[in-house]
Amino acid sequence: MVLKVAAIKESAAGERRVALAPEAVARLQALDIDILVERGAGAAAWFPDEAYEQAGATVLDADELRKTADVLVSIGQPDAATVAALRPGQTVIGMLRPLTDPGYAAGLANAGVTAISLDGLPRTVSRAQSMDVLSSQASVAGYRAVLTAAYVYDRYFPLLVTAAGTARPAEVLVLGAGVAGLQAIATARRLGAVVRAYDVRPASAAEVESLGAQFLKLTSVAGAAGEGGYARALTPEEQQAQQDELTAHIAKHNVVITTAQVPGRRPPLLVTEAAVSAMSPGSVVVDLGASELGGNVAGSRPDETVVTAGGVTIVGAGNLASEAPAAASAAYSRNVCALLTHLVHDGAVAIDLADEIQAGIVIAHDGAIVHAPTNALLNPPADAASTDGGTAS
Ligand code: NAD
Numbered sequence: 001m002v003l004k005v006a007a008i009k010e011s012a013a014g015e016r017r018v019a020l021a022p023e024a025v026a027r028l029q030a031l032d033i034d035i036l037v038e039r040g041a042g043a044a045a046w047f048p049d050e051a052y053e054q055a056g057a058t059v060l061d062a063d064e065l066r067k068t069a070d071v072l073v074s075i076g077q078p079d080a081a082t083v084a085a086l087r088p089g090q091t092v093i094g095m096l097r098p099l100t101d102p103g104y105a106a107g108l109a110n111a112g113v114t115a116i117s118l119d120g121l122p123r124t125v126s127r128a129q130s131m132d133v134l135s136s137q138a139s140v141a142g143y144r145a146v147l148t149a150a151y152v153y154d155r156y157f158p159l160l161v162t163a164a165g166t167a168r169p170a171e172v173l174v175l176g177a178g179v180a181g182l183q184a185i186a187t188a189r190r191l192g193a194v195v196r197a198y199d200v201r202p203a204s205a206a207e208v209e210s211l212g213a214q215f216l217k218l219t220s221v222a223g224a225a226g227e228g229g230y231a232r233a234l235t236p237e238e239q240q241a242q243q244d245e246l247t248a249h250i251a252k253h254n255v256v257i258t259t260a261q262v263p264g265r266r267p268p269l270l271v272t273e274a275a276v277s278a279m280s281p282g283s284v285v286v287d288l289g290a291s292e293l294g295g296n297v298a299g300s301r302p303d304e305t306v307v308t309a310g311g312v313t314i315v316g317a318g319n320l321a322s323e324a325p326a327a328a329s330a331a332y333s334r335n336v337c338a339l340l341t342h343l344v345h346d347g348a349v350a351i352d353l354a355d356e357i358q359a360g361i362v363i364a365h366d367g368a369i370v371h372a373p374t375n376a377l378l379n380p381p382a383d384a385a386s387t388d389g390g391t392a393s
Contacts, residue, residue, distance in 0.1 A: 001347030005340065006036035006069035009062070011079035014303060016044035016325035019073040019094065021333040022055040028337060032347045034058070038065050045325035071349060073336055075329075077104055088112030088367070091349050093336065095119045095133060098363045098374040099264035105374050109364035114351060118339070120360040120371070123229050128357050130338035135179045136331035141320035142183030142259065145286045146172075148320070149255045150191060152305070152313050153284045158192025169194050173253040174213070175246070175270050175296065176260035177204040180288055184257050185213045193255070198246070200224035200231045200260075220245045226262070233262045243272050251278035258296035259288045264373075271297040281311030290316035 005028065007020035018041050025035045035057040039049060049059045060068065066085040072078060074094035086092070089112065096117035098105040108115040118133045129135075149172070150157050159169040170193040174181045177199035185208060188195045195213035199205075202223045205215040220241035226232030234242060250256055250271055256279075260268050267289030276285065276298060287300040299306060300316040307313050321328040342357065343349050351365055352358055363371040369378060 001032065003031075003033045003071065003344060003347045003349070004036055004069050005033050005071040005073060006060075006065050007038065007041050008065065008072050008074050008078055008082060009038040009041040010075050011082075012076050014319065014322060015076060016322045017075045017329045017332060018042040018045045018047060018325070019075050019329070019332060019336055021045075021330050022047055022051045022057065023330075024333045024337050025052070025055040025057045028340060029056070031340060031344050033340065033344065036060055036065055036069055038062055042329070045329040047326075047329070071340075075332065077101070083107060083111060086111045086113050090114070091116065093118065093339065096363060098371060099377065102374050102377040105363045105369060105371070106378055109367060109369050112367045113364065114349065114362065114366075115364040116339075116343075116361050117363050117371075118335070118361060120363070120373075122356060122360045125356055131335050131342065131357070133332055133335045136335055137321040137328055138178065138180035138259075139183045140324050140328040140331065141288055141317075142180035142257075143187050144320040144324050145180070145184050145257050145259075145288055145317060146187040146191065148315055148317060148323075149188075149257060149284050149286045152286075152315060153255055154282055155254070156192075157188070170255055171196070171253045172255045172257065173197070173216075173249060175199075175256065175258045176288075177201075177208050177215075178259060178261070180259040181257075182207055182211065184259065185211045188255075188257075189213065196249070196253070198249075200234070200242075201229075216249060218242060218245045228263075230263050231260070233265055234268060239268060243270065243275070246270060247272065247275040247278060250275040251280075254280070254283050256283075256285045256297075257288070258285070260296050261289060266293045267291065267296050269294065269296060269298060273298040276308055276312050276314065277310055279310070279312045283311075284313045284315070286315045286317050288317055288320060290318040 037052045037057050037059050071091040091114040093116045156167045157170045160167040172188045172193040172195045174184050174197040177197045189212050197208045197213050198216040208215040221238050224232050287295040287297040289295040290300040290302045300314050302316045302318040305315045369375045
């Protein structure tokens with residue numbers, strides 16, 4: 001049996017990535033998988049339709065593709081027209097955000113499809129590393145954040161000694177030292193900046209230092225490691241103390257890059273209005289957490305760059321991976337190939353919820369939500385419905 005796996009064209013505004021690159025065709029042939037691609041799906045990532053055809057894929061219009069595919073693969077949530085055309089038994093794979101948009105997952109369960117959301121992949125299972133889209137995309141975003149900051153910052157990043165005098169190196173502060181933060185640190189170091197970084201997970205200190213950056217030790221939060229390698233949310237008191245302590249450090253830096261996230265929650269506010277006001281004119285802040293729900297930086301707006309009255313440029317960069325779409329799509333595509341290698345047996349997607357990887361990512365199957373955290377959001381116990389103000393919705 002041959003399984004037909006289709007890459008759909010992304011519909012979100014500004015999204016330039018595509019879920020499968022042409023090189024995936026050869027990789028998946030061994031699994032008896034044929035690749036279909038929606039016409040124009042890869043164009044914005046510099047993968048034209050002809051490149052897919054030359055690799056052996058079939059390029060189809062959206063209607064035909066939705067009818068023919070067994071599995072639809074996307075970056076973000078497929079749009080309403082795609083969901084309306086789904087039929088029971090099909091599989092949808094993407095970053096479906098069930099914890100921030102459980103209603104969308106419920107719609108997929110109602111459509112009778114198997115929904116697989118790669119943003120739920122367990123990070124601590126080593127055999128899942130090759131499928132880890134959060135890491136691959138965060139890595140691109142962290143790299144791109146530094147290039148964005150360096151371009152907007154109207155001085156040099158490295159120390160430069162020239163006949164016209166010596167330019168001091170930029171002082172860069174990275175807040176949040178997960179995958180994006182570590183890549184930002186490494187990139188800023190390569191450009192010659194002096195880099196400091198901070199994270200609430202004490203384990204990140206050694207990683208920061210191994211990249212040649214200095215780890216800031218704050219006294220306000222002793223450590224906030226949570227489950228699965230992630231950070232836990234801080235209490236309001238801890239958050240206030242952390243913000244106050246960070247403000248003095250932020251003021252001494254020319255460039256601040258923020259990457260802090262807590263799964264399923266609004267990004268924590270790390271750079272307050274007071275901290276932005278304390279920065280020198282010409283300073284730059286890049287907020288990777290910028291979203292409609294608010295980001296790590298007061299005054300940041302997704303996909304917008306604002307210059308404050310005090311001359312600080314704040315770049316709201318919620319989707320930087322999409323700004324390097326060829327690199328990001330190539331990595332995402334490899335992650336999807338690794339996932340399909342894990343899931344597909346005898347030409348069919350084999351669902352096994354006892355598998356610890358699948359338990360994290362299979363959201364809907366056989367007409368029901370099978371992912372406990374999503375179920376808990378859709379059917380909260382009566383007494384817990386109105387108590388959690390910090391959860392993203
Ligand atoms: P993330 O995107 O959820 O968050 C980014 C960083 O923000 C994290 O390091 C987090 O600790 C930090 N943060 C959260 N709240 C903060 C606050 N108030 N102040 C300062 N920093 C704050 O994290 P991520 O990059 O997806 O990484 C999550 C974890 O998964 C990390 O421990 C990472 O090392 C781990 N990981 C492991 C593997 C693997 O072993 N296979 C792969 C990828 C990531």
